[in-house]
Amino acid sequence: MRDDRDRQSGSVRPGSLADAEAIATLAAEALPGAWSQASFRAHLERSSSRLWCAHRGPEMVGFLLAESAAAQLEIHALAVVPEARRGGWGTQLVRAALRFAWDADLDRVHLEVRADNEAAQELYHDHGFVVAGVRPRYYRDGNDALLLTLDLADPRPSGLRPTIASKKASAKEWLS
Numbered sequence: 001m002r003d004d005r006d007r008q009s010g011s012v013r014p015g016s017l018a019d020a021e022a023i024a025t026l027a028a029e030a031l032p033g034a035w036s037q038a039s040f041r042a043h044l045e046r047s048s049s050r051l052w053c054a055h056r057g058p059e060m061v062g063f064l065l066a067e068s069a070a071a072q073l074e075i076h077a078l079a080v081v082p083e084a085r086r087g088g089w090g091t092q093l094v095r096a097a098l099r100f101a102w103d104a105d106l107d108r109v110h111l112e113v114r115a116d117n118e119a120a121q122e123l124y125h126d127h128g129f130v131v132a133g134v135r136p137r138y139y140r141d142g143n144d145a146l147l148l149t150l151d152l153a154d155p156r157p158s159g160l161r162p163t164i165a166s167k168k169a170s171a172k173e174w175l176s
């Protein structure tokens, strides 16, 4: 079911500084208060920045912003517009980032997520991420941050494949 849905959903492709305004508009609804257009632009101006955008026809329905440094990829922001959620877009964006990390021979992918954000936690756990730590009362409203990490390091390729395969058998396909 999931893989059928993935194949039917439009396209996910790398983005650029030119997408700053569109992702800021999208984030204003999906991640209120967290990002301004200026902060997106500042990120996207760095050569270490990586952006993937999901498009349904002419409409941008989601994005994932990350940064690679010191053999690690940090996912800074992920969002899908409310009306397109549960359509596989978040999955496709995460997989684009993981493919990049794998191809670039990075050791680890990590991010912070609100402890009350079950949707994002489910999505990341499905791809083998585990909780590596907690930052108590990290957010302004007092919510904790969970540190999620996916270890891509030794031994390869078995380091990633069994982790993901054990979480979701269908995920085997996108790495092969």
Ligand SMILES: CC(C)(COP(=O)(O)OP(=O)(O)OC[C@H]1O[C@@H](n2cnc3c(N)ncnc32)[C@H](O)[C@@H]1OP(=O)(O)O)[C@@H](O)C(=O)NCCC(=O)NCCS
Residues within 6 Å of the ligand: 002, 030, 031, 077, 078, 079, 080, 081, 084, 085, 086, 087, 088, 089, 090, 091, 092, 111, 112, 113, 114, 117, 118, 119, 120, 122, 123, 124, 126
């Ligand atoms: C988190 C988010 C990006 C998921 O995007 P999406 O396109 O809906 O994700 P998918 O359709 O690919 O769902 C993948 C899996 O995530 C989990 N999931 C997604 N939404 C969920 C929800 N509301 N409740 C529980 N699990 C959910 C499920 O395991 C789902 O698999 P399934 O549909 O086979 O059950 C989206 O909900 C969003 O933009 N939320 C607001 C911003 C946000 O929280 N960003 C993450 C910050 S770390």
